[in-house]
Amino acid sequence: MKELITMAFRQVRGIQKIHLPEESPPMFTNTVENLREVLSIHRVDHILIEGNRHSFYVMFSNDRWIGVTTDRNVNEVIIRAALERAVKFLEKHSQVEQRMKHIKRDIEEYFVSVGVDARVRRINLSVESDSVSGKIQLSAREGRAEAVKEQLRQFLERQLPYFIKNKVDIIIEKQGLLDRITRDQLLRIIRRVERL
């Protein structure tokens, strides 16, 4: 997660330290949480505290917060824009995490909607700070591998936000009997034919 936040602050000079809930000492975290409570009364989601040499800026978003200590002379507008960018990154990251939970179903539904005859066999993906990586194994008809791969690539590009560096290997295997019918479906057919 840290890399993602750092990415949002890449253009800003004078950053001393980035503070995140999971990396800050409990006392610091408690102070920030108290601050959130106070600010929520005034319906404010960010605050700048200026010291003699440094400034501290914190922004709240849903259940998390991002704080940053900067040199005194760094422009507040720039810091705020970077924090907003970081929050957006985090939101997109959690969106990707959510999408990954249903990726198998989404891919299958997508294939049906575009009329691609392919099935998802196995998915082994992990979401990292700035990328999704892993393997997607599909089965498709002979001679359709490249077309199916391209369709899936396009789908993944649309599903994943722009900052995600895609490192997904798509493996296409030849369709087998089990891709065409399940044991349960076949048993139902047999029972029906027996009744004819």
Next chain:
Amino acid sequence: MKAKILVTGAFNAGKTTFIRSISEIDPVYTDKKMLDTEELTTVAMDFGRITVDDTISLYLFGTPGQERFDFMWDILKEDIIGFILLVDSITPNMDVTLRMLKFFSEHSDAPCVIACTKQDHKDALPVETIQKQLNMDTVPVLPCVATDKVSVKKVLLTLLHDILEKIH
């Protein structure tokens, strides 16, 4: 879910009759009269259906028997779960039958059964003789009367159970 079974065999093996005997709908025929004999022959494919429930249907597709329509095999073999190869027990066309068996076995992983049709005819060769001529002991070879629903059902069930074993 649409399960597809192919009914194939040489010219006049009884593919259209086989499908007609078991299909719950009037099969879609693409039969045309032959110029020389006025007999009917299938020029594209026969098609029959057995509905299991709202979600599953079993479709039977018949291949055209004449050699000039062999290009259809490649299209019809797609997505099949099994195929039934019919052999005319009176005049078995072994060359074509073996060619069909080779083609579908090589281009599909679907299980197969061989049904020797016209077994009710007095001139029908015994199943064992046909099996010997085919030199085939890995595939079930069954007697069949394509006009008889019970006989057709038996062939179909043999194939379905064979598929079941394969996806165990």
